Amino acid sequence: MRRSVYFLPTTKETPSDAQIASHRLMLRAGMIRQSSAGIYSWLPLGLRVLRNVEQIVREEQDAAGAQELLMPTIQPAELWRESGRYDDYGKEMLRITDRHGREMLFGPTHEEIVTEIFRAYVKSYRDLPKNLYQIQWKFRDEVRPRFGVMRGREFLMKDNYSFDLDMAGAKRSYDNMFVAYLKTFTRMGLRAIPVKADPGAIGGDMSHEFHVLAETGESEIFYDAAFDQVDLSGDPAGLAELQKLYAAAEDKHDVKACPLAPERLRAARGIEVGHIFYFGTKYSAPMGATVTGPNGETITVEMGSYGIGVSRLVGAIIEANHDDAGIIWPESVAPFQVGLINLKVGDKACDDVCMEIYATLLEHAVDVLYDDRGESPGVKFADMDLIGLPWQIVVGPRGLKSGTVEIKDRRSGARQEMSLDSLFSKLPGDLPRGPSLALLEG
């Protein structure tokens, strides 16, 4: 994409109403625009990141055997009366009356509607287990929306729902998602700690929140140092064992009761980005989601639900990956892999070399943003650091005299002169989309 035509309204000014780094940086980097309190438009750069995050979540759900569907945003109140939650839910539910006077609502979650779908079609124990997920916009009418997309009212969530015949099956589904979540966050370059959450009366200890570690995190997390040594490429069963390690949020952590030796206790700030829990027959019983068992008996299915805050993750990734100059995207979610800076637009040598690099990267399916504007080098450097693409290729008249361009690694800040021959030789054919451009370093 050429910067000169790209709709990317960056700004130097720090927005006065943004209290945290990710909110400030998303506004400054032209990723989002507030439409009303807690409701945002995702501008092109922001949407690219959101889609990359969404796709990683999707791939890990698919890999774990969950199946994607899409439920509507607007739901009928009657379903929520069946589960008994309609009157209880409170003011966070956006309630709507349609033109015929029917009570509707903008879904804050989808347990009722997925249970209705399940009970309509699944009749036999042979069809279990099932795990259905969606990635859909939800609405919670927060009394004080703030922190940008971290606590918005309209937000994108991955939510899924498992259906099992018995508690043992439900536990397998739970463990499966537990492991999938660890893999999902790791692929985004995040360290996530699974913290036991309060599951209420049902389900014993089968409820975990996943907190992404970031210095600017909203709450303090205490956890076993063993988490720091985990190999996430390990076997899934082994990863599920991580549930046994100690981890607690500050409101649950009791220094005196903590079973860990002091030298094994770690403390860090965390941001909650996922929550999984088992809730048994809480919805299936009142809503009649049953199957026929092997002996003809009626079995009420055991359910669990699993959520990831997809739009929130974009903010959390920035909280965990930024410096004073701006965002530092992990390659897996970066809106473009490479930023190409032409220091002297209008200079034939600079223009020609930039165009050759730009075309070559596109040919190799490397996402590249080419800053071809007539702005000063200082403006371009600051802008490219702000939007945080992993790699910068800087082309200027001085370097070209000796046949070189500069490569900058945004994360380390390391810069390196590289000959054009060497640059092009490092772009072999058939690179997959979003390759590790670490090869540019050598």
Add this chain to the structure above:
Amino acid sequence: MRRSVYFLPTTKETPSDAQIASHRLMLRAGMIRQSSAGIYSWLPLGLRVLRNVEQIVREEQDAAGAQELLMPTIQPAELWRESGRYDDYGKEMLRITDRHGREMLFGPTHEEIVTEIFRAYVKSYRDLPKNLYQIQWKFRDEVRPRFGVMRGREFLMKDNYSFDLDMAGAKRSYDNMFVAYLKTFTRMGLRAIPVKADPGAIGGDMSHEFHVLAETGESEIFYDAAFDQVDLSGDPAGLAELQKLYAAAEDKHDVKACPLAPERLRAARGIEVGHIFYFGTKYSAPMGATVTGPNGETITVEMGSYGIGVSRLVGAIIEANHDDAGIIWPESVAPFQVGLINLKVGDKACDDVCMEIYATLLEHAVDVLYDDRGESPGVKFADMDLIGLPWQIVVGPRGLKSGTVEIKDRRSGARQEMSLDSLFSKLPGDLPRGPSLALLEG
């Protein structure tokens, strides 16, 4: 995907409340489930088609130079007061009051919000033209929702908005979208006729509806036979010239006034799937969307908007592609390219060969649905015809005795015996996703 675990609730029964073929077939093929009047969940098979349609729309918008963003579903009423449409819009607008008593609405369209975004950031004539699009769920509270996804209340739409400095620029943007629309529908295997629509007072004849031809179409379209000879791979400027050809919907067609010689007049049923129009400064003037011109003057931008009914298209494609047995997907939007039928699950030879074919297709990134259930051949044949995958590979004990399987082309119904060697030799390496499997025929 294995059919035995796939959440694909097909049914033989014809739903009594579905009046048109696409609605009936989408329900029977387990693509959608009604949640409330005009509001549907998209089950896994349906969602796959919806995403394929969406992706074609996206690629053609990107190719035309439009840039994707995403605006929220919930909009503030105050913006619609600025344009003057809030009170005028009527009961189709789903109006909402939030917990703080603020008036909101579920967007039926997004002119106001995109104009607000534009005016916030774009200040100079140098930044024009701009063309911004989104693919987002919308809500129109139809008094009588019907025909399934063809006239739903919550529906997926691609809408974009062009911003130009003057009428000549607006015309270029319009022509650009006109051509992009023809290409989009063609890629879905549809024939679409652009019909002049009533643009109201503004814009002269710059408004077209695109009607997909289907025998079961909702209205009659009269058009120049020259449309039947159009080469859509032709040059874009040439395609824009198609605006000059005669085409009219039944309510506008006047037999006496029609300029066409009778032998050039064609009549066919059509389904409206797109609408483009130029509306000048209708929103930019009241909302103050202006840029500074080359001489420092203030210029109110010229706008157009362009819509494609993405979820409606799924229904329209079925209306144009089905027979008595079920749906016949064009390859470009098919949920899977191949349906693999094992006629005798439990027979070792059948199971082994099916598994080898299944694994080979997956290796080559061919989307395949493997019917590995213990159902009768009749049930499997009917089910596979119903869901309409372009190719069927049928593996049975009788054929295997002579080393052959049967390939069926769903559209033509043609069947062909093929040796296993020949089948595998026709699956070369590195097939792209969604290849034309016509190679299976030879």
